[in-house]
Amino acid sequence: xxxxxxxxxxxxxxxxxxxxxxxxxxxxxxxxxxxxxxxxxxxxxxxxxxxxxxxxxxxxxxxxxxxxxxxxxxxxxxxxxxxxxxxxxxxxxxxxxxxxxxxxxxxxxxxxxxxxxxxxxxxxxxxxxxxxxxxxxxxxxxxxxxxxxxxxxxxxxxxxxxxxxxxxxxxxxxxxxxxxxxxxxxxxxxxxxxxxxxxxxxxxxxxxxxxxxxxxxxxxxxxxxxxxxxxxxxxxxxxxxxxxxxxxxxxxxxxxxxxxxxxxxxxxxxxxxxxxxxxxxxxxxxx
Amino acid sequence: xxxxxxxxxxxxxxxxxxxxxxxxxxxxxxxxxxxxxxxxxxxxxxxxxxxxxxxxxxxxxxxxxxxxxxxxxxxxxxxxxxxxxxxxxxxxxxxxxxxxxxxxxxxxxxxxxxxxxxxxxxxxxxxxxxxxxxxxxxxxxxxxxxxxxxxxxxxxxxxxxxxxxxxxxxxxxxxx
Numbered sequence: 001x002x003x004x005x006x007x008x009x010x011x012x013x014x015x016x017x018x019x020x021x022x023x024x025x026x027x028x029x030x031x032x033x034x035x036x037x038x039x040x041x042x043x044x045x046x047x048x049x050x051x052x053x054x055x056x057x058x059x060x061x062x063x064x065x066x067x068x069x070x071x072x073x074x075x076x077x078x079x080x081x082x083x084x085x086x087x088x089x090x091x092x093x094x095x096x097x098x099x100x101x102x103x104x105x106x107x108x109x110x111x112x113x114x115x116x117x118x119x120x121x122x123x124x125x126x127x128x129x130x131x132x133x134x135x136x137x138x139x140x141x142x143x144x145x146x147x148x149x150x151x152x153x154x155x156x157x158x159x160x161x162x163x164x165x166x167x168x169x170x171x172x173x174x175x176x177x178x179x180x181x182x183x184x185x186x187x188x189x190x191x192x193x194x195x196x197x198x199x200x201x202x203x204x205x206x207x208x209x210x211x212x213x214x215x216x217x218x219x220x221x222x223x224x225x226x227x228x229x230x231x232x233x234x235x236x237x238x239x240x241x242x243x244x245x246x247x248x249x250x251x252x253x254x255x256x257x258x259x260x261x262x263x264x265x266x267x268x269x270x271x272x273x274x275x276x277x278x279x280x281x282x283x284x285x286x287x
Numbered sequence: 288x289x290x291x292x293x294x295x296x297x298x299x300x301x302x303x304x305x306x307x308x309x310x311x312x313x314x315x316x317x318x319x320x321x322x323x324x325x326x327x328x329x330x331x332x333x334x335x336x337x338x339x340x341x342x343x344x345x346x347x348x349x350x351x352x353x354x355x356x357x358x359x360x361x362x363x364x365x366x367x368x369x370x371x372x373x374x375x376x377x378x379x380x381x382x383x384x385x386x387x388x389x390x391x392x393x394x395x396x397x398x399x400x401x402x403x404x405x406x407x408x409x410x411x412x413x414x415x416x417x418x419x420x421x422x423x424x425x426x427x428x429x430x431x432x433x434x435x436x437x438x439x440x441x442x443x444x445x446x447x448x449x450x451x452x453x454x455x456x457x458x459x460x461x462x463x
Binding site for chain 1 (some may be wrong): 307311314315316334335337338365366368369370371372374375382386389391392395396401402403404405408409411412416417418419420421422425426427428432434437439440442443444445446449450453454455457458459461462463
């Protein structure tokens with residue numbers, strides 16, 4: 001078993017339970033042990049518009065806590081993964097900023113040393129576990145299902161801070177889906193945003209973005225959409241009905257977390273994967 | 288938004304704000320907005336362009352010509368979805384998205400009111416360390432599920448809450 005510290009962030013552990021449940025079911029099957037830590041807080045990215053130093057501090061704080069455990073940090077949320085990667089990039093290259101942040105961290109007896117790696121669901125699956133290993137555990141291949149991948153902005157860009165996938169033509173989710181027996185297909189809207197971060201101040205526009213992408217996925221004839229970020233999933237799945245209203249369409253796109261599809265292909269219990277919590281019509285897909 | 292031609296003709300002299308912007312961008316490893324040659328590659332890929340008429344290259348033109356007060360008080364910068372396509376694709380290694388984050392920070396620091404739900408997110412962090420608290424979610428049969436009912440471990444919080452709060456209050460008034 002290889003160990004990783006799990007950084008749960010805000011959205012997954014307060015409402016997107018399907019992601020957390022499926023992560024906790026699927027990774028042990030793949031020989032990955034997840035360690036829980038009490039002391040974490042928000043990564044700071046949601047309040048970056050208000051105070052960027054607050055974002056940098058909160059990210060550094062979480063990285064410093066992870067360093068105390070000694071394992072690489074598994075960050076399933078793309079927004080958190082972005083914030084922690086950007087923070088790492090700044091503090092590893094700017095000694096002045098690192099000492100400034102460390103002075104503030106001292107009030108909690110923490111110190112950022114830059115010793116911990118940050119991984120996301122996609123590179124944990126593709127680069128650390130590998131498709132070969134994933135294939136070994138497939139009991140119910142997802143035969144005949146054509147699945148659209150949604151990478152989500154924060155996982156993909158900007159490449160300067162180090163992202164787990166290619167910035168213009170990411171293919172790692174497709175590789176994992178194909179290992180599960182599903183079909184994949186490129187589509188023009190693949191890199192389009194879910195609108196999630198606009199939900200805070202311009203909800204109507206945010207939902208329109210969501211609706212437009214779901215409509216495109218439907219028109220291309222996909223059987224479903226797969227996400228790897230709780231912010232994206234809560235737009236495409238939890239708010240699909242509302243998103244449909246903004247684009248005047250009745251949307252019926254089954255939306256899954258990648259880890260839920262892994263679980264289904266591994267033959268795990270649907271309830272344990274949190275599938276009954278998905279609000280999009282996932283029952284349409286009979287695996 | 289003002290026309291670009293007008294802005295080019297009435298450029299303001301470089302002031303302290305511009306120097307501060309360049310300094311903060313350098314912390315993020317981003318180059319000076321004066322290098323922008325208005326190719327509009329940022330705007331052609333902008334996720335907020337079609338829907339909200341955000342034109343990152345216009346923001347850059349305004350910033351470059353010294354209209355920082357005007358930009359930081361404009362609603363336009365709050366239309367950015369934060370997708371980072373402009374930063375990824377800029378041939379001059381600049382970053383309209385980071386410029387807009389900095390301007391939004393300045394607006395807030397100057398006493399501007401927080402739009403939308405930002406106050407709640409901030410309040411959450413200041414009281415529990417997180418932007419939101421765990422909720423009971425409904426499944427399709429309207430049955431409620433909490434973390435506990437789902438067998439998920441209890442959510443943790445900053446253990447040394449006084450130390451955490453003291454750091455937050457210290458940095459509230461500081462700049463990047």
